[in-house]
Amino acid sequence: MITKTRMQRGKDITKSHPCFSKEAHHKFGRIHLPVAPACNIQCKYCIRKHDCANESRPGITSRVLTPAEALERVRVLVERNDRLSVVGIAGPGDPLANDATFETLQAVHREFPELILCVSTNGLYLTDRLEDLVKSGVRSLTVTINAVMPETAEKIYSWVLYRGRKYTGRDAAECLLCNQWRGLRNAIDAGLIVKVNSVLIPGVNDAEIPLIAWLAGGKGADIMNIIPLIPQAEFEHLHRPSREMIDKLRGECGGYINQMTHCRQCRADALGILGEDKDMELEVLNARIGEEYCEMVN
Numbered sequence: 001m002i003t004k005t006r007m008q009r010g011k012d013i014t015k016s017h018p019c020f021s022k023e024a025h026h027k028f029g030r031i032h033l034p035v036a037p038a039c040n041i042q043c044k045y046c047i048r049k050h051d052c053a054n055e056s057r058p059g060i061t062s063r064v065l066t067p068a069e070a071l072e073r074v075r076v077l078v079e080r081n082d083r084l085s086v087v088g089i090a091g092p093g094d095p096l097a098n099d100a101t102f103e104t105l106q107a108v109h110r111e112f113p114e115l116i117l118c119v120s121t122n123g124l125y126l127t128d129r130l131e132d133l134v135k136s137g138v139r140s141l142t143v144t145i146n147a148v149m150p151e152t153a154e155k156i157y158s159w160v161l162y163r164g165r166k167y168t169g170r171d172a173a174e175c176l177l178c179n180q181w182r183g184l185r186n187a188i189d190a191g192l193i194v195k196v197n198s199v200l201i202p203g204v205n206d207a208e209i210p211l212i213a214w215l216a217g218g219k220g221a222d223i224m225n226i227i228p229l230i231p232q233a234e235f236e237h238l239h240r241p242s243r244e245m246i247d248k249l250r251g252e253c254g255g256y257i258n259q260m261t262h263c264r265q266c267r268a269d270a271l272g273i274l275g276e277d278k279d280m281e282l283e284v285l286n287a288r289i290g291e292e293y294c295e296m297v298n
Contacts, residue, residue, distance in 0.1 A: 030086035030118075031077055033070040033108075034061035034268040035100040039093035040124050041176060042158040043146075044234035045199060061092045061269040067104040074108055074115075077271070087112070090120035090142075091268035096129045102136050109137030116140060120197070124162060124176055126183025134190055142225075143184055144197040148211045150174045155204050158234070181215070188220040195260065197225045200241045200249065210252050217257030225260040226250055 039046075065073070077084055087108050095101040096119070105117055119133060120142040133141070147153035153173035160172040167175050187194055196216040198209055213224050226249055228241045250259045 028085040029083045030088055030270065031074065031084060032088045032090050032266060032268055032270040033065060033073065033104055034063070034092055035065050035067060035070050035104045036089055036091055036095040036098035036268075037064045037093050038097045039091075039122075040097040040161045041094070041122055041172075043122075043199075044156055044158055045201065045229055045232060047233050061267060063269075064092070067100050067107060070104045071107045071111065074112060078112060078115075084115070086116045086118050086140075088118040088120065090266070090270075094122050094124070095119050096121050096125035096133075102129075102132050105133075105136035105138060113137070118142070120144070122176070123180035123183045124160060125179070127179060127186050130183065130186055130190055133187075133192075138192065140193040140195070141187055142195045142197055143180065143187070144199070145180050145184070145212055145216065146199050146201070146205055147173070147177060148208055148215060150177060152205050152208050153177050156201065181219075184216065184221065185219050194221045195223045195225060196221050196257070197227055199227045199229055200246060201229045201235065202239060202241050202245070204235075204238075206241070206245070206249070209249050210256070213253035213256040221257060223258045223260050224253060226253065 074087055089095045089101050089104065101119070105119075108115065109117060117136065117138045118140040119138055121144070123143045123145065126143065146156050150170055150173040153176060154170055157172055157176060158168070160167045160176050162175055162179070184194065184196070196212065198205075198212050200206060200209060209226060216224060226246055228246055229235060229238060231238050231240055250261065253259060
């Protein structure tokens, strides 16, 4: 049962969270802090890159930041941009597999409690680290869930590293799915506003997407984002799903859970309004130049 407190919190967050509201994404900006390079699973569609400025997709960042560097970036951008409403951590690995995630979140929350803190995770460590997320001030969460059945998940993930043990094959699939769905329920019960991302992989999990929507909606998730596969890594031979295919699935899944339709598959160091991303390094450099100039003339 969704409490009135959680419902009100959800309304408050969606008013200014560009990923949770189509209206908000025109008005408010976000920054992704790339402090989390390590990952605890290997998706067959994922390639993580550092020192990359020419691609725009998840898993990409110009460089990995320390928590201190990340906090300084938030300081600079808060001063320069009054439309910044969300500070997120989305990689380039899995945030919950990196202690730097929590150090960064806590530091940002202490200094800027008015900003919405958001984390994107594969869900493997979600139950394990849920208390840490809540204590760090996180109010919204994205969990990527691509399957319900182990035989489907086995086709999508190469391995899973959980509590010091590496799983492969069916064992990896069962471990990940169990943790994802339990973590999703626990996060909702804890009062977090939750978005479920599902990567649409034609011929692999397309028939299962509506089942994910039904289960996630039934557990109380707030919104679902069906993301088209970017053919790469072990899935480079597959085709990116068509707009018609995505729209059809969104229509079918919309009966179970609200659908996000304005996703831009952001980088791990994204900055600005969705669809109008700025170069984070350049923005910080310009801010510093401006500060130095002001000091000179004053």
